[in-house]
Amino acid sequence: MIKETFKQAVQNVLSNKVRTFLTMLGIIIGVMAVIVIVGLGNGMTHMMQDFYSDMGSDILAVNIMTASTRSVEVNDVYRIINEKPEYYKGLSPIASVGGDTLRVAGEKYRRTYISGVNEDYTTINNYKVAKGRGIQYTDLIDNKNICVIGDYVDRKIFGGNGLGSTLKVGASEYRIVGVLEGRSRPAAQYEGGNDDIVLIPYTTLMSVNNTSSVSQYYVVLQDADHSDEAQEYMQKSIKKLVSKDDYVYVQSLSAAMAQMSSMINVMVGVLTAIAGISLLVGGIGIMNIMLVSVTERTREIGIRKALGAQESTILTQFVVEAGVTSALGGCLGIVLGYVVSAIINQILPYILTDITLNVTPSAGAAAIAVGISCGIGVLFGFLPARRAASLNPIEALRYD
Structure with a gap:
């Protein structure tokens, strides 16, 4: 039953490719932005560690x-x-x-x-x-x-x-x-x-x-x-x-490294939170398109309920569709994130002539971003799914 539900969800998602892509766009951009920003933070951390690595804490x-x-x-x-x-x-x-x-x-x-x-x-x-x-x-x-x-x-x-x-x-x-x-x-x-x-x-x-x-x-x-x-x-x-009026500054290298790490982490956290807004916008887009899908498939829902489909089955079907849409957008966002990171690494040496910085994407950050995008898709898809599951089968069959 689960396999059949997932298969049907994929078919419904891919039945209108342009609309699905536009729906996923917010998720794609959000995941891509998170990967690039976290990769930039990793690159800055590595650059700093390389600078201090061979010097002791004394x-x-x-x-x-x-x-x-x-x-x-x-x-x-x-x-x-x-x-x-x-x-x-x-x-x-x-x-x-x-x-x-x-x-x-x-x-x-x-x-x-x-x-x-x-x-x-x-x-x-x-x-x-x-x-x-x-x-x-x-x-x-x-x-x-x-x-x-x-x-x-x-x-x-x-x-x-x-x-x-x-x-x-x-x-x-x-x-x-x-x-x-x-x-x-x-x-x-x-x-x-x-x-x-x-x-x-x-x-x-x-x-x-x-x-x-x-x-x-x-x-x-x-x-x-x-x-x-x-x-x-x-x-x-x-x-x-x-x-x-003179400036005198004395600091241990270990303290300097800890301070810079803290600053980088705060900066990356703030930028990641801003990028996460794109994921929220993507979730709203998924909810919107799922509401439209429920309206378009009202008669289909009525027929399925008339044939004995339970509310939980209808609910699961639409929630899975929302999850598949967001998961597919997350995967595309990962690919785009790694591509953009590679492009930035080729451009940065021409911009930053005095220092060398590499964007280093993290597999962990990519996995977390996709997980969050899937969660957002399921969360925002639940309301339309609930609406579909609660439709009166008689009124649904009359819908034209």
């Missing part, structure tokens, strides 16, 4: 933006960590390049991450040297024009033979003395990931580039359990060195 990120002529020197930050050896283990200054880009053989590479660091930066970030050597303390003292490159830069730009070659950042030329091991996981290999980097001694970068400055530090903690105390002490100590 790192403080210190950002200093000075609005006055008074500035915080690297030696000031070293003095602060030396005052509290029970809190801090070491640090690495990070100097920005002031807008200069990497150039090799006259070609520019704008997406490569270039920064000035000290000899501890690779250890703090869990990089390992695959070829040559890393940045050494003597390189900082002597302001040597040397650099260390990531595995991606070595492979894609120098064909795996970057060691000993030269590259230019701005007007200055640097000799490559080391190549780092690749560490980007396959899922993170959107471009070069964490391996698309060039590291230069920060003292050299600041001496040859007047626009370079150290505004960020990575500070290693002795114990992650005391990160709150270490964070508070660092913030208070640096604020004593700057004016009240």
Whole structure:
């Protein structure tokens, strides 16, 4: 009986393809939107995890933006960590390049991450040297024009033979003395990931580039359990060195990751709820078309009841039809969602030139969206089904 009811429901749904498609359109758009939005949220989460994945929870990120002529020197930050050896283990200054880009053989590479660091930066970030050597303390003292490159830069730009070659950042030329091991996981290999980097001694970068400055530090903690105390002490100590108008922000990377995850989840939740309105509109469309179907098939319902069909049978028939319509729309929405996600992934690299973001659809989200769409179809189809089941067979047979 169930098989026959379902078979008849499919036949009735497909008997008017155009009307059925227009009825399902709200469900299709709603499911597609949910899949794309959740996929976008997954992509943002993966991008953030890739950024923080190889760095421990025992790192403080210190950002200093000075609005006055008074500035915080690297030696000031070293003095602060030396005052509290029970809190801090070491640090690495990070100097920005002031807008200069990497150039090799006259070609520019704008997406490569270039920064000035000290000899501890690779250890703090869990990089390992695959070829040559890393940045050494003597390189900082002597302001040597040397650099260390990531595995991606070595492979894609120098064909795996970057060691000993030269590259230019701005007007200055640097000799490559080391190549780092690749560490980007396959899922993170959107471009070069964490391996698309060039590291230069920060003292050299600041001496040859007047626009370079150290505004960020990575500070290693002795114990992650005391990160709150270490964070508070660092913030208070640096604020004593700057004016009240300057910006000082100290945060542990684990806290930053948790905060960003929370923000992404809230944003995705709000957008998903907005997309869910399309599912509600689709449910209203299904209810509307089922009411029309009941009116069109009034005589058929009367004949079936006159032949002995029970109200539960009529009710089940129309509820199943509503469920089939919404389920079919949900399946089409899944297909469209994955297609749209693939198209967006092809377009995003041309729009977001500085970051790489992939829309990653979730099978779980797709299943939930289809389940909700089926539930909405059954819910909104129940009222028309109830109306059909309660028709008086005599009045139904007289209906023309």
